[in-house]
Amino acid sequence: MKAEILSQTDYLTYPLISVVLFVAIFSAAVLWVFRPGSREVYAKRSMMVFDDEKGTSR
Amino acid sequence: MKVEEFQYDDKIVRKFVVATVVWGVVGMLVGLIIAFQLVVHQLNFDLPFLTFGRLRPLHTNAVIFAFVGNGIFAGVYYSTQRLLKARMFNDGLSKFHFWGWQAIIVSAAVTLPLGITTSKEYAELEWPIDIAIAVVWVVFAINFFGTLVKRRERHLYVAIWFYIASIVAVALLHIVNSLALPVSILKSYSIYAGIQDALVQWWYGHNAVAFFLTTPYLGLMYYFMPKAAQRPVYSYRLSVVHFWSLVFLYMWAGPHHLLYTSLPQWAQTLGTTFSIMLIAPSWGGMINGLLTLRGAWDKLRTDPVLKFMVAAITFYGMSTFEGPMMSLKSVNALSHYTNWTIAHVHAGALGWNGFLTFGMLYWLVPRLWGAKQLHSTKMATTHFWLGLVGIGMYVLSMWAAGIAEGLMWKEFDADGRLVYATWADTLPTLNPMYWVRGLGGTLYFVGVIMMVVNLWKTAKSGTPVDQTDAAAPLPEPAGAGAGGLHRLLEGKPLTFTVLTTVAVAAGGAFEIIPSLLIDSNVPTIAAVKPYTPLELEGRDIYISEGCYNCHSQHVRPFRGETERYGPYSKAGEFVYDHPFQFGSRRIGPDLHRVGGKYPDGWHYRHMIDPRDTSEGSVMPSYPWLADDPLDLSMTQAKVKAMTVFNVPYSDADVANAVENAKAQAAAIGKRLEDQKLPNAQDKKIVALIAYLQRLGTDIRAEGAQ
Numbered sequence: 215m216k217a218e219i220l221s222q223t224d225y226l227t228y229p230l231i232s233v234v235l236f237v238a239i240f241s242a243a244v245l246w247v248f249r250p251g252s253r254e255v256y257a258k259r260s261m262m263v264f265d266d267e268k269g270t271s272r
Numbered sequence: 273m274k275v276e277e278f279q280y281d282d283k284i285v286r287k288f289v290v291a292t293v294v295w296g297v298v299g300m301l302v303g304l305i306i307a308f309q310l311v312v313h314q315l316n317f318d319l320p321f322l323t324f325g326r327l328r329p330l331h332t333n334a335v336i337f338a339f340v341g342n343g344i345f346a347g348v349y350y351s352t353q354r355l356l357k358a359r360m361f362n363d364g365l366s367k368f369h370f371w372g373w374q375a376i377i378v379s380a381a382v383t384l385p386l387g388i389t390t391s392k393e394y395a396e397l398e399w400p401i402d403i404a405i406a407v408v409w410v411v412f413a414i415n416f417f418g419t420l421v422k423r424r425e426r427h428l429y430v431a432i433w434f435y436i437a438s439i440v441a442v443a444l445l446h447i448v449n450s451l452a453l454p455v456s457i458l459k460s461y462s463i464y465a466g467i468q469d470a471l472v473q474w475w476y477g478h479n480a481v482a483f484f485l486t487t488p489y490l491g492l493m494y495y496f497m498p499k500a501a502q503r504p505v506y507s508y509r510l511s512v513v514h515f516w517s518l519v520f521l522y523m524w525a526g527p528h529h530l531l532y533t534s535l536p537q538w539a540q541t542l543g544t545t546f547s548i549m550l551i552a553p554s555w556g557g558m559i560n561g562l563l564t565l566r567g568a569w570d571k572l573r574t575d576p577v578l579k580f581m582v583a584a585i586t587f588y589g590m591s592t593f594e595g596p597m598m599s600l601k602s603v604n605a606l607s608h609y610t611n612w613t614i615a616h617v618h619a620g621a622l623g624w625n626g627f628l629t630f631g632m633l634y635w636l637v638p639r640l641w642g643a644k645q646l647h648s649t650k651m652a653t654t655h656f657w658l659g660l661v662g663i664g665m666y667v668l669s670m671w672a673a674g675i676a677e678g679l680m681w682k683e684f685d686a687d688g689r690l691v692y693a694t695w696a697d698t699l700p701t702l703n704p705m706y707w708v709r710g711l712g713g714t715l716y717f718v719g720v721i722m723m724v725v726n727l728w729k730t731a732k733s734g735t736p737v738d739q740t741d742a743a744a745p746l747p748e749p750a751g752a753g754a755g756g757l758h759r760l761l762e763g764k765p766l767t768f769t770v771l772t773t774v775a776v777a778a779g780g781a782f783e784i785i786p787s788l789l790i791d792s793n794v795p796t797i798a799a800v801k802p803y804t805p806l807e808l809e810g811r812d813i814y815i816s817e818g819c820y821n822c823h824s825q826h827v828r829p830f831r832g833e834t835e836r837y838g839p840y841s842k843a844g845e846f847v848y849d850h851p852f853q854f855g856s857r858r859i860g861p862d863l864h865r866v867g868g869k870y871p872d873g874w875h876y877r878h879m880i881d882p883r884d885t886s887e888g889s890v891m892p893s894y895p896w897l898a899d900d901p902l903d904l905s906m907t908q909a910k911v912k913a914m915t916v917f918n919v920p921y922s923d924a925d926v927a928n929a930v931e932n933a934k935a936q937a938a939a940i941g942k943r944l945e946d947q948k949l950p951n952a953q954d955k956k957i958v959a960l961i962a963y964l965q966r967l968g969t970d971i972r973a974e975g976a977q
Binding site for chain 1: 280354355357425427429430494495498499502504505508509512513516517520740742782
């Protein structure tokens, strides 16, 4: 049964769908990081590593 | 706004730091030993637990899981608490994670030299230890995600994304690749066979590089590099884009370890294509790390921490360009199985992982032990230069060796005959390069010892820090306040984790599932039959002695290989190989067509002392194989286990397994006697001879298609 199902499936569309999906998601991610107002947000986020620099050790 | 006071757990970080240093010394020392064993075979000492085949997996496991593993945990525990402004979720889980991981390492150190191994690279540990790894990893995950839940900082900094991806991906990789059927407490067989096992193994193997050696270290880079440089990361935007690209693309690259094998072409092409695409996100990380120092490059002159980190990131960039180049079929045709692969691995391991670990340790130790400063900046700088020169010697010599041997294997004279027809003909060219490599590794190791002394003295000058006081405002409710949109992803760990899991799982699913379901990927060869019971035992001895570390079993479709070994290997020949034994190096020749090439007595003499049959061989001697009794107590269980995988043994085959094995052993023993050698029919060597004599012979059967 597995062989019958597999033999009926059209595989050629899968790579095409995958490429479209990948390009769409990648483009969306790039657009997202360049959204208006993001510069200040990310500048603030990149400073997070320094938040702990006034701790007291014991 | 109300501020809460709490403490970061630094004691657990100190524990992991100590473990990192200790296992680093152990793992690298084993690496030095095996490096010199390749030029001085006497360094195998004729002892089973010291042979190259048994020690090489110990080296790889020690440096990857013990050294880098503890380094990851040290850095993750330190940075996660501070980035999330929360103490680790549960101190008890932290301790269980630490001691559990060390127990796993010790169990590896005991079992691997004893020959208890699955033979799957970087997954050699047998099934009880695999279960322990899963348990400890789940504990780590609970501790980590529990800290995420109780965090006071809503936004997840980029380093945290890399940690999340690593935890999720390693779990997936470990579980899928480790699936096996136990036959005893210390022996199991992979559920996958042949070319499918190879695909799963190298999906795992490459992504152990990706999600154990790379993504956690990118996370550590994103934390410790800005801390050391006192400058924020160059481009947070770039980190978003390169993170998602990296975690999605990496998982597809595994087939680049199987180019020109009998893996279906579609899978090989996917591996190559995605490996090339991987240059972009990898270099995104490199650019982000290096340009964090923009405007402050002068700090490199005086700060050894930054020297190590910048060099580490540079080696990362080199390796992530070299790797994709080696994934091109035309390059891989030369490089596969050669020392070029070793050069590539060690540029990454010694350069990226080693140097970033050292930079992190030099930065962390003064803080964790309350020391005013590092004991000696000069010593640390000397360590850096020793390490750098050491890496240079290692990599350059292995590049030269790899290209040389790759070309020698392919060279024909004007009459169309192989120039280097005998394997030993290639060894004199390689020997000097192996010495240079050993010297380079020694320099690197000397640098590490200097680091141990330096860190020890630093620690002694201060008082160990168990906790660090901290204070942070109570977290804002999720989704509220300015920047609410970005919290759809970067502020919600569950959403983030689910999407990361999908991105990470895609590659494996699209490559592995079709290879398992579609029968035409592995064309059936009717003449291929299961191993006899004695051959199965011999195969297990081959695996136990680690023969696969030096010998491949896959003839590629090149004239240089078919002339030297015989017909190229077909996928259908490996359908009963649980696990596969393609190997990844040719320190010795390929063995897939060795069956019937030499008489039984030749194999006997070759095992007792390889120099007896092969002048100049660097192979260890295996005299114990002629003394150790052949244990057939598990033979019937092993044959029966194979039937679970639909290997076509009949009920009679199972019932008569021991008798059949003894009969075949007696026949070989008789032939050895005829060749004036000890009968040995009840010794391990006879089983190994039976297995070797079977290799690659099925397709010679009449009518094989």
